[in-house]
Amino acid sequence: MYLATNVVTMQTGQDAKYQLEAKELVIGYPQRTICGPLNLQLSRGHGVGIIGANGSGKSTLIRTILGHLAPIQGEIEFLGLPVNEDSMTFRQEVAVQVTDGTFFEELTVAEHLEIVARGHSLPSWEQKVQAELDFFELQEVASLLPGELSSGQRRKVLLAATLIRPAQLVLLDEPEQRLDLRIRQKLYRRLATLRQSGTTLLVVTHDPQLLRHSLEHALLLDEDQGEMISAESGAQWLER
Amino acid sequence: MNANDAAVQVPEFDPQQLILRAKRRRNFSERFDSFSDAYVWVLAALVALAYLFSAIFGLIFALLGQGVPHPHMPLAVWSLQELSPVLLVLAIFYLFRLLLHLGPLAVDSSKAEWWLPLPLRSNALRGRALRQALLLGMLASAFIGIIWLIVLYGLAGAFDPLVAGWAMVCFVLAGIVLTNLAVVVQSNGKQDQVQRWLRRAVLVLIVVLVVFWGLLKAQNQWVLGAVESASDAILQISTWVGGGLILFALCIISFWWSHLIYRTIGARALRSSGENQQLLWGSLMQADYRAATAPSTALIGRRRSQGRRLVSHLPVAWRVLVLRLIRGARWHLPVRYLVLVMALTMTVEQIANPLSAVVFYLLLSVLLTLNVSAVISPLLTQSQLTQHLGQSTAKLRQTAALFAVLYSALALTLLTAGLGALGVIELSNSWMWGAAVLLGSLGSAAGSLGYAQRKERDWESLLGGATNDMAIAAVLFNEVSTLVRAVATLAPLLSLVLSPQRIIAWPLWLISLIFAFRALRILVGEFSKQSRS
Structure with a gap:
């Protein structure tokens, strides 16, 4: 597969240190390249939506950035160091929601939140x-078990x-799915x-409203390449 | 990034306490349910073991051809007892491969989702995973040990219970050693490489066996002595005591090694091992082997271009079936089975007898039912696929049935021709053999059509709804009815194997026809429709 080199840069921070940086990143699976090479640099407080057609x-x-998948080529750094999901710093500073989730069947909804709050040593975790x-x-539904919830809940x-x-960095994969409009x-x-x-x-989304209301830029993945565009342009691309 | 971790303050919170608190909250009824579930599974395992004991004894009886006249194979040099150490080595290889496939260190999906990403020291999580892995290794090895001892007991006729006790100690210790070694491999991320080496090791073992066979055939005295000593040694207590002491030393060394290294196993490896374990337990609980043996995407990916030309002129449903067979490497299993049968018959004394042939046919029938059902299953169960292919459900079912009959007929014909060529069975009446093979194929097809549509089982409601022994037996019989259907249609074939000169009694043809009727009806329906159109 031919891959055009495409540099997507977002350097709005004054200092040279990026929170998240991907260099010449090629993503995919063994024997199947999906996209790249990409260069992505995100500074503190930026919001980028990842948009594109299915596939x-x-x-x-997102999974490559998290270390769930090995990159085919290139490097990803978080706070200037290679991404390592086993490191304590990464687990403290990166919040992730990328799957439909599995639950402890014997823990209630409130207890699931308790495990996260106490795991991160939040003061007054009960109030949180x-x-x-x-x-x-x-x-x-706070005292219900996961098996008693609807998919939206x-x-x-x-x-x-x-x-x-x-968290310093929040990664979400289509957070709008199965939520009613008001909660969205x-x-x-x-x-x-x-x-x-x-x-x-850094949010994967198909919802133009999310781009407009919450994010500044959109990384459009199209034809094996990535292009950084404004959130409004991204929203229009989704609405086209 | 780990360099920064030293400066990170880590909370002392232990999620296990929260999970235990939730478990303790269960009322008496829920706790009793949980206990009774475990009790039922343990009881089922014991009953299964008892049946396994009988089945293995029956198998050995048949393979030895007790009291049945049979031809002498000029190439046969081994006795079954002499081959039992080989079985032991193979069992160790495959146990190690299983442990590597399962991790062996793993966390289940809920812990991978909620506990693993927390910024906590994961020693408790990993320590628990290590203990579970060791328990898994010990139990799996002990199970293999029990099977092997049953085989040995069946072959030797009797042996000292003290030998059996020491042998079991050795198996448990071997399980610990293998688990620790697998942990070391996992922590280095070398599972794939080691799996490749183990595959090659099995090939090396086969080559060694072939060389030994050649030397035995040439009456090499050293090899004759070595094989005899190895065969005798497995019945001596000193062998097992010595082996136990060596394994104990290896246990300590390997445990020390794995303990040093197990904390370095990454979250990704723990998570994916958890998925593999969940898949295996799911398959075991469902008594459905298909999910656990489904070819991986990587394996199919390596064969993505195979069969393209072969299927280019086939109708669409046939393309699906043939490509599933080729790219999923599903044809390997029956081919390997046939090669093994021929090799055993030719090289092992006494196996070339009609009783063994009966066992080979029965096993092939069960294997074909399971194997074919995995190939045809999507055509029968995925209604969306039916719609996409633009064909009616009936038409797809007919194609699946025809495929199953042809595939089974080919395998049964190859087995019959092979055994006939070796002189194990007499192929004097070719018309009878042809008809019997055809009926056996129809039976395998009927069985695989039934098994392919097997759905997820809710054992709790199935067994809970059975109020007496008869009802439980009916539920269990229903579970194996597809296999019974396939095996029952072999009646004329087995009759020919055992008494080739006698005319097959008509009730056997009738029974066979009744069980094959389902596949026959589907096929005849297809042909009659084609002739009308």
Whole structure:
């Protein structure tokens, strides 16, 4: 497969140190290249949506950044060091929601949030758990087991677990899926606030509203290449 | 990034406490349910072991051809007892391969999702995974040991219980050693390479066997002595005590080695091993081998271009079936089985007898039912595929049935021709043999059509709804009915194997026809429709 070299750069930070940096990154599976080479540099507080047609490599890119998939070529650095999902720093600073999730069948909704909050040593974790239950309107199901939830409620639990904890970088894969419109809008406002407070967002999405309300740029993966465009252009591409 | 970790403050929270708290919260009824589930599975394992004991004894009885006249194979040099150490070596190879496939260190999906990403020291999680891996290795090795001892007991007729006890100790210790070695391999991320070496090691073992066979055939005294001593040694207590002491020393060394290194196993490896283990347990709990033996995407990917030309002129449903057979390497299993049968018959004394042939036919029938069902399953169960192919469900079912009959007929014909060429069976009445093979093929097809549509089983409701022994027996019989159907159609074939000169009684043809009727009806329906159109 021919791969055009395509440099996607976002250097808005004054200092040279990027929070997340991908150099000459080629992603895919053994014997099947999906996209690349890509160069991506994200500074603190930036919000980038990853958009593209089905199969263009959006989720593969996220999984490669997380270290779940080995890159075919190139390097990824988080805070100037190679990404290592086993490192304590990475686990403390990167919040992730990339799957439909599996749950401890014997733990309630509230206990799932407790495990994350206490695992990250959040002070007054009880209040924070309550706040997340309120935000995602999960109070009524707080004492239910995962098997008793609808798919939308399970998705809300996963998002609550991702957002309850502090993080410098938040990676989300289609967070809008299975959420009703009202919760989506609340989520988008919250993501925008989160970004303004200095958290970097990298979000795979098909929703133009998410791009417009919460993010600044869009990385369009198209025909094996990546192109950085404004969030508005990205939203228009999704609406085309 | 690990360099930064030294400066990171790590909380002392232990998620296991939260999980235990939730488990303790269960009421008496839930705890009793959990206990009774475990109790039922242990009981089922014991019952299965008892049946296995009988089956192995029956198998050995048949392979030795007790009391049945049979031809002498000029190339046969081994006795079954002399081959038992080879079985032991193969068992160790395959146990090690299984452990490498399963991790052996793994975390289940919920822990991988909620615990593994937390910024906590993961010693507790990994320590628990190591203990579970060691338990898995010990149990798997002990299970292999029990099977092997049953085989040995069946061959030797009797042996000292003290020998059996020491042998079991050796198997348990071997399980620990193999698990520790697998942990070391896993922590270095070398599973694929070691799997390749082990595959080559099996080939080397086969070459060694061939060389030994040649030397035995040439009456080489050293090899004759070595084979005899090895065969005798496995019945001596001193062999097992010595082996136990060596294994104990290896256990300590390997445990020390794996303990040094197991914390370095990465999250990705733990997660993917957890997925493999979940798949295997799911298959075992469902008593359905298909998921665990499904070819990997990587394996299919390596064969992505195979068969393209071969299927270019075939109808669309046939293309699907042939490509699944070729690219999924599903034809390897029956071919390997046939090669093994021929090799055993030619080189092992006493195996070339009609009773062994009966066993070979029965095993081939079961194997074909499972093998073919894996190939045809999508055509019968995935309604979306039916729609995409633009063919009716009935038409696809007919294609699947015809494929199953032809595939089974080919395998049964090859076995019959092979055994006939070796003189194990008499192929005097070719019309009878042809008809019997055809009926056997129809039976395998009927069985595989049934098995391919097997759905997920809810054992709790199935067995819970059975209120007495008869009802439980009915549920269990229903589970094996597809295999019974395939095996029952072999009745005329088995009758020909055992008494080639006698005329086959008509009830045997009738029974065979009844069980083959389902496949026959589908095929006849197809031909009659084609002739009308």
